[in-house]
Amino acid sequence: MISPDQVAEMLYPAAAATTSKPGPIPTVIPTPTHYQLSGETGHRTLWVLFALMTISSGVFALLSWNVPVSKRIYHVTTTLLSIVSALAYFAMAAGHASSLSCHAVRDRHSHDIPDTFHDSCRQIYWARYIDWAITTPLVLLNLCLLAGVDGAHTLMAVVANVIMVLGGLFAAYGAEGTAQKWGWFAISCVSYLFVLWHVGLHGTRAVQSKGARVSKLWASLAIYSLALWAAYPIVWGVAALARRTSVDTEILVYAVLDILVKPVFGLWLLVSHRAIAESNIDLGGYWSQGAAAEGRIRIGEED
Structure with missing residues (x-):
């Protein structure tokens, strides 16, 4: 006896072929989370930078040994530069100053398999941004003091610099592909353009009254430091924003830039400042004697 299914296959072979039992539904195995973390090279670099910044702090402190307190402003700022950076690198090397910034990545498959998503997490060293928020204003302060920029423009430059650094920090943790990240x-x-405006323009005008030697020194230091600062957002965009480099490469490049901007800049400033008398800034009163001593002097003068 012929079954109804066999009759249908004999009369409508094409239809029988198309109405065959469906095969198994393709399965999709989710892609595991992808991590971008620092390795042995990056870890060693962080410890080396901690040692270099600590040594630089000691050198800058020793250079101020025979300098009167009223004329140590550059020595104090450069020493603080290195100390803060040393603390930041110690925190990063010890593993206490980083966190993961994660975002979803689409995995595209063939037409019969639906797309899937997986998380991509990159290690962000937030202590680096705290370091920059404290140390880069000290570099600006040195440039403004050397040029003789007024307090109003110096304060505006410092505030713009802090906003620049914090904007980079918020953008590094911003959601991928959103207006938030690109807005920050x-x-x-x-903010960096405002820094250039307040320091570059007003510094160029103010330093002319201090003579050719100070003007030449200031121009060299300003071009040197501001040009290096322009490299930071480029590295940040390629590493933290686009995530095109490894975390170890990011650490190495930032390490080179930090050495050039902090210890090299500080040593250049202190050695040149010692040889150019016109660059001296004598901060008497409270800076070298304290408020109590200044008050006693005023009473004595009135008597």
Whole structure:
């Protein structure tokens, strides 16, 4: 006896082929989370930078040994530069100053398999941004003091610099592909332009009254430091924003830039400042004697 299914296959072979039992539904195995973490090279680099910044702090402190307290402003700022950076690198090397910034990545498959998503997490050293928020204003302060920039423009430059650094920090943790990330990036870039405006323009005008030697020194230091600062957002964009480099490469590049901007800049400033008398800034009164001593002097003068 012929079954109904066999009759259908004989009369409508094409239809029988198309109405065959479906095969198994393709399965999709989710892609595991992808991590971008520092390795042995990056870890060693962080410890080396901690040692270099600590040694630099000691050198800058020794250079101020025979300098009167009223004329140690550059020695104090450069020493603080290195100390803060040393603490930041110690925190990063010890593993206490980083966190993961994660975002979802789409995995595209063939037409019959639906797309899937996996998380991509990159290690962000937030202590680096705290370091920059404290140390880069000290570099600006040195440039403004050397040029003789007024307090109003110096304060505006320092505030713009802090906004620039914090904008980079917020953008590094921003959601991928959102206006939030690029908005903070734009704010950071605009703040850098304000730094150039207040330091570059007003510094160029103010330093002319201090003579050719101070003007030449200031121009060299300003171009040197501001040009290096322009490299930071480029590295940040490639590493933290686009995530095109490894975390170890990011650490190495930032380490080179930090050495050039902090110990090299500080040593250049202190050695040149010692040889140019016109660059001296004598901060008497409270800076060298304290408020109580200044009060006693005023009473004595009135008597």
